[in-house]
Amino acid sequence: xxxxxxxxxxxxxxxxxxxxxxxxxxxxxxxxxxxxxxxxxxxxxxxxxxxxxxxxxxxxxxxxxxxxxxxxxxxxxxxxxxxxxxxxxxxxxxxxxxxxxxxxxxxxxxxxxxxxxxxxxxxxxxxxxxxxxxxxxxxxxxxxxxxxxxxxxxxxxxxxxxxxxxxxxxxxxxxxxxxxxxxxxxxxxxxxxxxxxxxxxxxxxxxxxxxxxxxxxxxxxxxxxxxxxxxxxxxxxxxxxxxxxxxxxxxxxxxxxxxxxxxxxxxxxxxxxxxxxxxxxxxxxxxxxxxxxxxxxxxxxxxxxxxxxxxxxxxxxxxxxxxxxxxxxxxxxxxxxxxxxxxxxxxxxxxxxxxxxxxxxxxxxxxxxxxxxxxxxxxxxxxxxxxxxxxxxxxxxxxxxxxxxxxxxxxxxxxxxxxxxxxxxxxxxxxxxxxxxxxxxxxxxxxxxxxxxxxxxxxxxxxxxxxxxxxxxxxxxxxxxxxxxxxxxxxxxxxxxxxxxxxxxxxxxxxxxxxxxxxxxxxxxxxxxxxxxxxxxxxxxxxxxxxxxxxxxxxxxxxxxxxxxxxxxxxxxxxxxxxxxxxxxxxxxxxxxxxxxxxxxxxxxxxxxxxxxxxxxxxxxxxxxxxxxxxxxxxxxxxxxxxxxxxxxxxxxxxxxxxxxxxxxxxxxxxxxxxxxxxxxxxxxxxxxxxxxxxxxxxxxxxxxxxxxxxxxxxxxxxxxxxxxxxxxxxxxxxxxxxxxxxxxxxxxxxxxxxxxxxxxxxxxxxxxxxxxxxxxxxxxxxxxxxxxxxxxxxxxxxxxxxxxxxxxxxxxxxxxxxxxxxxxxxxxxxxxxxxxxxxxxxxxxxxxxxxxxxxxxxxxxxxxxxxxxxxxxxxxxxxxxxxxxxxxxxxxxxxxxxxxxxxxxxxxxxxxxxxxxxxxxxxx
Numbered sequence: 001x002x003x004x005x006x007x008x009x010x011x012x013x014x015x016x017x018x019x020x021x022x023x024x025x026x027x028x029x030x031x032x033x034x035x036x037x038x039x040x041x042x043x044x045x046x047x048x049x050x051x052x053x054x055x056x057x058x059x060x061x062x063x064x065x066x067x068x069x070x071x072x073x074x075x076x077x078x079x080x081x082x083x084x085x086x087x088x089x090x091x092x093x094x095x096x097x098x099x100x101x102x103x104x105x106x107x108x109x110x111x112x113x114x115x116x117x118x119x120x121x122x123x124x125x126x127x128x129x130x131x132x133x134x135x136x137x138x139x140x141x142x143x144x145x146x147x148x149x150x151x152x153x154x155x156x157x158x159x160x161x162x163x164x165x166x167x168x169x170x171x172x173x174x175x176x177x178x179x180x181x182x183x184x185x186x187x188x189x190x191x192x193x194x195x196x197x198x199x200x201x202x203x204x205x206x207x208x209x210x211x212x213x214x215x216x217x218x219x220x221x222x223x224x225x226x227x228x229x230x231x232x233x234x235x236x237x238x239x240x241x242x243x244x245x246x247x248x249x250x251x252x253x254x255x256x257x258x259x260x261x262x263x264x265x266x267x268x269x270x271x272x273x274x275x276x277x278x279x280x281x282x283x284x285x286x287x288x289x290x291x292x293x294x295x296x297x298x299x300x301x302x303x304x305x306x307x308x309x310x311x312x313x314x315x316x317x318x319x320x321x322x323x324x325x326x327x328x329x330x331x332x333x334x335x336x337x338x339x340x341x342x343x344x345x346x347x348x349x350x351x352x353x354x355x356x357x358x359x360x361x362x363x364x365x366x367x368x369x370x371x372x373x374x375x376x377x378x379x380x381x382x383x384x385x386x387x388x389x390x391x392x393x394x395x396x397x398x399x400x401x402x403x404x405x406x407x408x409x410x411x412x413x414x415x416x417x418x419x420x421x422x423x424x425x426x427x428x429x430x431x432x433x434x435x436x437x438x439x440x441x442x443x444x445x446x447x448x449x450x451x452x453x454x455x456x457x458x459x460x461x462x463x464x465x466x467x468x469x470x471x472x473x474x475x476x477x478x479x480x481x482x483x484x485x486x487x488x489x490x491x492x493x494x495x496x497x498x499x500x501x502x503x504x505x506x507x508x509x510x511x512x513x514x515x516x517x518x519x520x521x522x523x524x525x526x527x528x529x530x531x532x533x534x535x536x537x538x539x540x541x542x543x544x545x546x547x548x549x550x551x552x553x554x555x556x557x558x559x560x561x562x563x564x565x566x567x568x569x570x571x572x573x574x575x576x577x578x579x580x581x582x583x584x585x586x587x588x589x590x591x592x593x594x595x596x597x598x599x600x601x602x603x604x605x606x607x608x609x610x611x612x613x614x615x616x617x618x619x620x621x622x623x624x625x626x627x628x629x630x631x632x633x634x635x636x637x638x639x640x641x642x643x644x645x646x647x648x649x650x651x652x653x654x655x656x657x658x659x660x661x662x663x664x665x666x667x668x669x670x671x672x673x674x675x676x677x678x679x680x681x682x683x684x685x686x687x688x689x690x691x692x693x694x695x696x697x698x699x700x701x702x703x704x705x706x707x708x709x710x711x712x713x714x715x716x717x718x719x720x721x722x723x724x725x726x727x728x729x730x731x732x733x734x735x736x737x738x739x740x741x742x743x744x745x746x747x748x749x750x751x752x753x754x755x756x757x758x759x760x761x762x763x764x765x766x767x768x769x770x771x772x773x774x775x776x777x778x779x780x781x782x783x784x785x786x787x788x789x790x791x792x793x794x795x796x797x798x799x800x801x802x803x804x805x806x807x808x809x810x811x812x813x814x815x816x817x818x819x820x821x822x823x824x825x826x827x828x829x830x831x832x833x834x835x836x837x838x839x840x841x842x843x844x845x846x847x848x849x850x851x852x853x854x855x856x857x858x859x860x861x862x863x864x865x866x867x868x869x870x871x872x873x874x875x876x877x878x879x880x881x882x883x884x885x886x887x888x889x890x891x892x893x894x895x896x897x898x899x900x901x902x903x904x905x906x907x908x909x910x911x912x913x914x915x916x917x918x919x920x921x922x923x924x925x
Contacts, residue, residue: 002330004337005373006322006366007233008359009203011180012038012345013059013145015456015473018071020504023278026469030065031078032286034123037349037356038066039115042126044360050367051134052374054359056127056345057180059141060167061454063124064507067171072121079113085275085285089263097301101289104304124171131172137374139178140168143508147405147455149187149393152418155425158193159446159515163508165197177376178202182455183405184235184342184396191230201231201375203342205396209234212389221329221337223375225388232391233375236339239325242318243343243352250314251352254292255306258299259351261290288353311354315361322370335382340375342396410461415858416478420449423485426898428516431488440498441488442513448481451505480504482894489898536630536913537570539620539646541639543612545575545592551747552718552830553659557635559721563906565589572627574616574642595619606673613641620646631655631913637662637677640684647687653916656688658698660827663705664848665751667825682706689916692909694718695849698827714912717853719902720833725810739772740879742843743816745809745831746823748779748800753822753845753865758788760871761798771875773798774816776809813838818878818885824865826850833900836860836892841885843874853900857884859892 014033017026045053065071086106093099119125131138142148142160151157161179168176179199181190186204194202206220209232216224220234243249250256262284264276276283290299291307322339329337348355366372397404406414424445431438452474460470484501487493540561544554561571565588577583577596585592597612620642633655634643640656647654662677663669669678685691685706692714693699699715702708746752757773764771775785775798786800804812813819819835819842826848833853835842844850846862854860861877863870878885 002326003333003371004322004326004330004339005371005378007338007340007373007375007378008054008362009057009233009340009342009375010041010054010345010348011057011059011141011342012062013057013141013182014062014065014346015454016061016065016144016451016505016507018065018068018505018507022074025277025281025283026466027071027074028078028283030062030071031075032284033346033350034066034075034116035079035109035112035286036353037346038123039112039126040349040356041345041359042115042123042130043111044356044363045130045135046126047360048135048363048367050363050372052137052377053135053363053372055137055139055178055374055376057139057141057178058124058127058168058171059145059180059182060143060164060508061145063140063167063171066124067122068506069121076113076116076121079109079116081275082286083109083113085287088271089287097303098289101302101304105287128172137178137376138168138172139176139180140164141180142182143167144450144454145182145456146450146453147182147185147402147458148190149185149402150406150414150417151421151453153421153425154189154193155516155518156421156449157190158197159512160450161193161197161199162515163450163511165199166510166512167508180342185394185402185405186232186391187393188227188390191226191232192228195228195230199230201233201379203233203235203340203375204391205394205400206234206237207400208232208391208394209389211394212391214387214389216387216389218332218335218337218387221332222335222382223338223378223386224391225386227388227390231375231379231383231386233338233340235342235396236325239318239321239339240341240343242321243341244347250310250318250358251347251355252292253310253314254294255303255310256292257288257302257307257353258290258292259288259353261288261299263287263289307354308357311357311361315358315365318358318362319366319370322366326370335378335385338373338378404462405455405458407462409464410458413458413461413474415855416474417449417453419855419858420452420478420481423481423898424449424513424516425518425521427485427488428513429518429521432517432521435493437493437495437498438488439513440502441484441493443511444484444498444501445481445488446511446513446516447502447505447507448477448484451507452477452481477505482891486894486897535568535570536910536917537628538564538572538631538633538913539623539629539652540571540573540633540635541616541643541646542573542575542635543609543638545573545594547581548576548578551659553635555830556657556659556718559719559902560906560909561590562588563719563902564909566903567906567910569910570627572623572629574620574623574639576612593619593623606676609638610641613639616642617645621649624650631916633657633913634684634688635659637680637684640680643684644687653689654687655690655692655912655916656684657692657694658685658702659694660698661701661705664698664701664825664827678705688712690714690912692716692912694827695852697848697852701827714908714915716905716908716912717900718830718833718849719900719905720830720837720896721902722837722896724806725813725834725837739770740818740875741772741774741816742818742820742875743774743776743812743835743840744820744822745776745804745812745834746821748777748782748785750781751823751825752777752779753824754781754785754800756822756866756868756871757820758785758792758794758798759868760875761794762792763868763872764875765794765797769876769879771797771879773820774801774812775799776801776804776812778803810838813840816840818843818875820871820875821845821850822863822865822871823847823850832860833896836889836900837896839889839893841878841889842892843871843878853895857888859895860888 014029089102093102130136143163146160148157177200179202181202184203184205209220223231223233264282264285275285291302293299457470457474460466542557544550546558561573564571572591574593577594583594595615597615599611602608631653632646635657636659662674669675699713761773789798819840821832821844823845832844832850842860844854845865847865856862861874863874
């Protein structure tokens, strides 16, 4: 005996289009779906007593909107307004056929209104009743219909799943057993999270199962288990195509209602004006008088009786096709042959007006003729009979994979999506024990992220339908996310402000922000808690310290030492003597000891460094008799001799920060002096218990050059103190109102790349562009650069200032239009952070640490190192796009405040110190 089952599955989803203001065009999408799909489908389902008639998935946006009192009242107004329009239509109808059609619509809308009111204006009550009676099974989809394979982190995927389950339980009183993957998009790993959250089954496209490994014994005639135990039901392509195929599907029949011929576009403006958009935009009213007719432009009047006849015939044809499939495959066992046809619910009624009637006829005619079943019941009967196989990434979209949701029209969305996920994880860790008000800010960040990552925006952009709205919604929620995050991080939490944010898009009242708080974060927090009150005495060695500022190292040590003091530690900085400054002082809580070397005027730099280390070592020995230090923190090779000696004599762990390498500065080792320095660098990293570098670029450099074990390295970025970059008064510096000014500051050495700026200035002058480069800083190449500017007559386009004070530097940062740092080699590039902190759009070379700071066209711009045309094009891009320039500058400033502040860096340094101390203890034991 041949046996087979048929399962009809519908997925109800629309983007969350509930706006605070009334009259949004997109709200009509929901109104049309209620009128044409959700309520008519209820009518048909209420006509059957068949158990397990079908499965329907409701996405959380649909659940939330249908249950929203504001939406309910607006929908009732929409129905009443449509009834008023039908009253006018009845007066202008001329033929018997036209009058019959208007009467059909009038009766239908009266029935729709009565159904809506009888359900207390909540359509979900009707479906919940059918669910509780066992007529249908109800499930849900991800929280905002995110395309889950393109979500970056497990926490974010879990959040989409958990919040969807919570939302469904709120509206249906129980948790769903099944889960509709948006776009039927499956990828390995998603199944594990679904199973962990109590989900039993989902749906995939047929090719996903046919190409599974190993190939299932029943092909696509039965569901399979994923490796983590999720049941995957494949779509039956042949049966599904009878409905959704644009060429052969039933909805294209000549006698069915034509979707694209609404009376809004056929009536005189004065007549239709009260029933379309108040801004004078013709939009669909839902009243359509034409039938499909054929491919010709001219359309005939819709005849309801003819359409009803076609519904009967198409229901018979579909049932016959099911029977044919059973005849062909029904000998399969066990499990028995199963045909699953998943569809978008809105196809039935909205796109295919007669679709709900077709479903009704399918149930009536099929009862007793074929075996309808839901996936849940099929699993209950046959769960022991399914194969297990690995399934790769797949969707039911165009070509079966993901090109609809990431292509040249929408790919830019994802770098923002992924950055938001990282920000959520960071914020959850920073506010591990939030106040009630802070928790609402965290929840709002999750809510805004969710609304940003809806797959609808990428889908709309791909289809080029309502693109402006998709861009608007994406940008709106991204902006609101960043604004909420910034206020939270800055401590500007106000109940009135967050209440307004929540009310603007009242989606998902209860959200679990703790999902983004990882077990690793919990471990670190516990470690920090146990170490609270354990303040350290730190001996910090650095050859330069303010006022001696040769490079970025001096500023780094100055800011880090102050930040560590703020965290409660005692910090002693041993540095070189500067004439006119005290040998010892306490500067903002930092103990500063300035040491004069044995040869303070030595002409050879290597001799000067050696004599400094001899005296530093002697001083440290004497200082250690007075102070009990916990750790030594050395900065770069110039204090390496003292660092290693102190480690051994004081029996203390050594932490080293390597800011740059001789190999990197010179692109190799080419002289005896360079070799000696390289050896000193290696010795310091070898002796150090732990080594800090400021960028992933530097990490790879040390791994390569010194063959260091990776576990010995910590990457902790540089930081910037925004307070020290506050603008001063004009200070006599001329403001170039008619020129676009690009500012830079750095050492005048070859690796900083300023030769390329001179070349770029020449190109811009030749093009007659009003762009001027202003470059501050001293160094051996300064006079050469200044000479070239004069010889090439570029004085109006590039100026080398030489040394400038902090006040002058800050003034230039304030007055310039953009900043640029064109280095060939840059371990980190703290000056680039200063450009971002000054609130300016910043251009950097795509090299070294600079590449890790800047995300191109998001928080800055990147150029090819040494490429003149690259600099020219990016400078002109900022010059010609002032709005984009401002947006880039704003994001850059946000990043500095959240990622590159010294409080965060000090905490990361504390962790490195504790790792050193723990490691030293283990060695001792």
